[in-house]
Amino acid sequence: MVGLDTATLPRVGAGRSRSAWFWARASSLVKLTVPFVFLVAVWQMSALVLGLSNYLYPRPALVLRTFGVLVAHGVLLSYTETSMWRWFVGVGVGTGVAIPVALALSFYRPFARMMFPLINFFTAIVELAWIPLFVLWFGYGFKVIVLSIAYVTFFPVLANTMSGIGQIPKASVQAAQTLGANRWQVALHVLLPGSLPGSVTGVRTGAGYGFRSLIGAEMIAAQSGLGYMIFESRANQLTQRTVAGMITIGVLWLLVDRLYLRPIEKATVERWGLLRRAR
Amino acid sequence: MPVVGSVAAKPAGGSLEVNDVCHEYVRAGDKTAVIALGPVSLQVSAGEFLCLLGPSGCGKSTLLMIIAGLLPPTRGTVAVDAVPVTGPSRERGVVFQDYALLPWKTVRSNVALGPRLAGASRREANQIADEYLELVGMPQAGDRYPHELSGGMRQRAAVARTLAAKPKVLLMDEPFAAVDAQTRGVLQEELVGIWARTAQTVVFVTHSVEEAALLADRVVVMSSAPGRVQEEFPVTLPHQVRFSRESAPRVAEVAASLLASVRVAQPRQSRQVASWSG
Ligand SMILES: Nc1ncnc2c1ncn2[C@@H]1O[C@H](COP(=O)(O)OP(=O)(O)OP(=O)(O)O)[C@@H](O)[C@H]1O
Ligand SMILES: [Mg+2]
Numbered sequence: 081m082v083g084l085d086t087a088t089l090p091r092v093g094a095g096r097s098r099s100a101w102f103w104a105r106a107s108s109l110v111k112l113t114v115p116f117v118f119l120v121a122v123w124q125m126s127a128l129v130l131g132l133s134n135y136l137y138p139r140p141a142l143v144l145r146t147f148g149v150l151v152a153h154g155v156l157l158s159y160t161e162t163s164m165w166r167w168f169v170g171v172g173v174g175t176g177v178a179i180p181v182a183l184a185l186s187f188y189r190p191f192a193r194m195m196f197p198l199i200n201f202f203t204a205i206v207e208l209a210w211i212p213l214f215v216l217w218f219g220y221g222f223k224v225i226v227l228s229i230a231y232v233t234f235f236p237v238l239a240n241t242m243s244g245i246g247q248i249p250k251a252s253v254q255a256a257q258t259l260g261a262n263r264w265q266v267a268l269h270v271l272l273p274g275s276l277p278g279s280v281t282g283v284r285t286g287a288g289y290g291f292r293s294l295i296g297a298e299m300i301a302a303q304s305g306l307g308y309m310i311f312e313s314r315a316n317q318l319t320q321r322t323v324a325g326m327i328t329i330g331v332l333w334l335l336v337d338r339l340y341l342r343p344i345e346k347a348t349v350e351r352w353g354l355l356r357r358a359r
Numbered sequence: 360m361p362v363v364g365s366v367a368a369k370p371a372g373g374s375l376e377v378n379d380v381c382h383e384y385v386r387a388g389d390k391t392a393v394i395a396l397g398p399v400s401l402q403v404s405a406g407e408f409l410c411l412l413g414p415s416g417c418g419k420s421t422l423l424m425i426i427a428g429l430l431p432p433t434r435g436t437v438a439v440d441a442v443p444v445t446g447p448s449r450e451r452g453v454v455f456q457d458y459a460l461l462p463w464k465t466v467r468s469n470v471a472l473g474p475r476l477a478g479a480s481r482r483e484a485n486q487i488a489d490e491y492l493e494l495v496g497m498p499q500a501g502d503r504y505p506h507e508l509s510g511g512m513r514q515r516a517a518v519a520r521t522l523a524a525k526p527k528v529l530l531m532d533e534p535f536a537a538v539d540a541q542t543r544g545v546l547q548e549e550l551v552g553i554w555a556r557t558a559q560t561v562v563f564v565t566h567s568v569e570e571a572a573l574l575a576d577r578v579v580v581m582s583s584a585p586g587r588v589q590e591e592f593p594v595t596l597p598h599q600v601r602f603s604r605e606s607a608p609r610v611a612e613v614a615a616s617l618l619a620s621v622r623v624a625q626p627r628q629s630r631q632v633a634s635w636s637g
Contacts, residue, residue: 251457252459254427254447254459255453255461255520257447258429258447258449260448273463273464274463
């Protein structure tokens, strides 16, 4: 680990702000890496102590080699692409349905209150329970997986958007109304932007649920993708591929969350927090 | 004075009729009713500039919200040009006491919202917005966000936004309270200028007797909570001369008689001369 060594060096030299940026990056990389190095060490040690076969308890070295094979055959990349595309579309569909529903419900408050038990009811039904029905209706493949991801994304986006709408100052709505806004214009100019921090938080949560749902649905209802690989490899006695798939999922989520979801949420929530203070 | 092309003469504003309006707020917790206003009856003729004066908490903002159609009165009716008010409309523009700018829009987009909603293109609307921002003395602030402005600038932006929507009836809730004295003078004169050209009906809430004396055709002094009409003062001095140095003594005279009335309106236990120094 180069990062480990260099991070401990004294911070001197020209271009102070640039080097400060570099050190900040390096140290956050180290902080991110250390627990994983620890994890691999525990894994290796436990494998030695337990002395199980590679079929029951694949060793790190074997899994690493398996990664090599999967990459070389192009399977890993193509499955990753397939899975991520399904996930992306599913989260998009779930969000795209949830936000208009949240706006519509906020127009008809009494109706919305009537709907809450129903929403709760459906939230409780895990998407995996729907898959037999979905398969019956749509057959195996893309549609079923996207649908189950959209299903789990829908609820947190709906709930958070509605709570975001609830936090919009009444005066903002009133101002738009006295400027001539009708119901839909109020939604467009006030409710939608005003509830954005809530929606973004909801999308981040929903994207997490969707990511798990993706793997689950692919195990049951797909012939490709990471979930399929994880499930099929075990059946074919290639446990190391299952583990490689699991690691891929974890790493993908870390990347997506760190590179996209968290920065977006932070940016909106921070900006809106600043804006909220002053009308 | 900036010349604003789009602030052209318009047909006369609406006449306003407030009939026996009362309002009770029901507190959310214990469901007790707070009588906040009335009964109040007012007739404002088309194109009239009416000032509302009254002690804090007497229900001025409540009355304005009711006229705007944003708050249904507990009792009584409001009508504009004999048409009952049932909800908010672009006919009745409001400058809110706490500005109510949309924090996620730039100042320009805030001011452009009225024209946009009335069907203007983005370019036209932005152009109108810039004209009104210039009018309130902040031509540079269009690209800034409300949270980047001082309180006084926010208030001026709110005034510009309401004016840009060109309502028939202008409802203004202490629109210059947070502005410094010098800017206030400029804005008061601008407002009278616009009003003279557009013949809008104005209901203007203020705490300042001087301001009421400078602006109003008629001043209505309200009693302490629950507010009722206590006294009315027509102000006959022509608007063109009120801002001149020579008229200052006449304006001061009007202000003094308003002050006397307002002192009576103050609840006995909290009568304070200082709060009326305007
Ligand atoms: N949402 C509310 N719930 C309960 N009571 C309220 C509410 N809003 C206002 N009130 C009460 O109604 C009365 C009138 O309030 P309002 O805001 O209209 O007064 P105001 O004349 O505008 O005062 P100020 O000059 O301080 O702005 C006050 O006694 C106030 O406490
Ligand atoms: Mg008030």
